[in-house]
C-alpha cells in the first residue's frame with residue numbers, strides 16, 4: 001500500500017482548526033498524533049474507520065479497546081436501537097443491568113457481586129476504596145508503568161520521566177495533592193523479590209496491591225501473578241486485578257482465567273460496556289457488602305453513586321458483545337488473527353534489519369524498537385520512542401491506525417485487514433530514519 005495520495009479535504013482541515021481552537025491540543029486526552037497525521041473520524045464499520053477526507057484506515061485503536069467486535073457490529077446496533085426506544089437511562093435497577101451483573105459473575109472467577117460505574121478510572125478508584133474499607137489501612141502498592149486511569153491514586157509512577165528509587169511514587173500529573181504520594185508505594189513489575197521486601201516492610205499500612213495482570217504490553221513472567229497472590233494472602237492484603245483491558249479479552253474470564261490466578265477484587269471496563277460508558281468493580285459478597293446503602297450508619301459504608309451507573313444502553317451493548325464472544329471459537333479466531341499479525345510484523349522488522357521485537361499477547365501487542373528483553377516499565381522505556389512515533393505516523397499515512405504503543409485486535413479483523421496491515425508495515429518500516437535502533 002502506498003501513502004494515501006488523497007489530500008486532506010478543506011472540510012477536514014477546517015474541523016481540525018476548530019478542534020485546535022476549542023479543545024486543548026485539539027484532542028480529547030493524552031493521545032495525540034503528529035500534526036501531519038491528524039484526522040477527524042467520520043464513521044467506523046467493522047475493522048475500518050473513515051475520516052472526513054474519505055480516507056480509510058484499518059483500525060487497531062478500536063476506541064481504546066472496547067470494540068472487540070469492531071465498529072457498529074449488527075448485534076450491538078440492534079440491541080442499542082431497541083433499548084433507545086424504551087428510554088436511555090433511568091438511575092434505577094433495570095433488567096439489562098441485572099443480566100449484565102449476572103454475566104460478569106458467571107465469567108469472572110473473583111466475582112459474586114458487581115457495582116457499576118461509568119469509567120474504568122472510577123472502577124479502579126472504588127476497588128481501592130473497597131480494599132481500604134476491608135483492611136482498615138490506607139496505602140496501596142502499584143507497579144511502575146501500570147495504568148489504572150486518571151484519578152489521583154492511579155496517576156502515580158504510571159509513566160515517570162525520572163523514576164525514583166522504589167517504593168517512592170512519582171506523580172504523573174500536576175494538580176495532585178502531595179499527600180497522596182505518601183499513600184502509594186511503587187514496585188517494579190515482574191520483580192517478586194522487590195515486591196516481597198516492600199510488602200514485608202509496609203504490611204501494616206497496606207490495604208491492597210493493584211496490578212494490571214498484563215501490564216500495558218508486558219506479559220507476567222511465569223510465577224509472578226501466583227507470587228503476588230501468595231504474598232498478599234500471607235499478609236492479609238487484598239489483591240486487585242485491573243482487568244479494564246484484559247477482562248473478556250485475553251479470555252472470556254479475563255486474565256484471571258487466562259493466567260489462572262484469582263484476585264480478591266477486579267475492575268472491568270472497556271469490552272463489558274460494548275462501546276458505551278460502563279465499567280464495574282466486582283468481588284465477593286463479603287467485600288462488596290459495604291456498598292449496600294443499608295450499611296449506611298450501621299457499619300462500614302462505602303458511599304458510591306453515579307448518574308449513569310447501570311445505564312441500560314451500555315448494558316445491552318455489553319450483553320450483545322459478550323454473547324458474540326461466547327460463540328464457539330471466538331477466542332481462537334481472535335488469538336489466531338493476533339498471532340498472524342505478530343509473526344508477520346516481527347518478520348518484516350527483521351527483514352528491514354531493525355533491532356525490534358513484537359511484545360504482548362495476541363490480542364494486544366506492538367512493535368518496539370529494542371532487542372533488550374522487555375519485562376517492566378524501565379525496559380519498555382529503553383525502546384526507541386522516536387522510531388515508534390515515526391512508525392505510528394507512517395502507518396497512518398498508509399491507512400493503518402494504532403495507539404502510540406498498542407494494537408488491539410478485533411473479531412472484525414480478517415484476512416484482508418491482516419494483508420493490508422502487513423503491507424503498510426512493510427512499506428513504513430523501509431522508510432524509518434536511521435537511529436540507534438538500527439543494527
Ligand SMILES: Cc1ncc(COP(=O)(O)O)c(C=O)c1O
Pocket residue numbers: 064118119120121122124147148149150212242243244245269270279
Ligand atoms: C488498565 C486500565 N485501567 C483503567 C483504565 C481507565 O479506564 P477509563 O479510560 O475508562 O477511565 C484504562 C484505560 O485505558 C486502562 O487501560
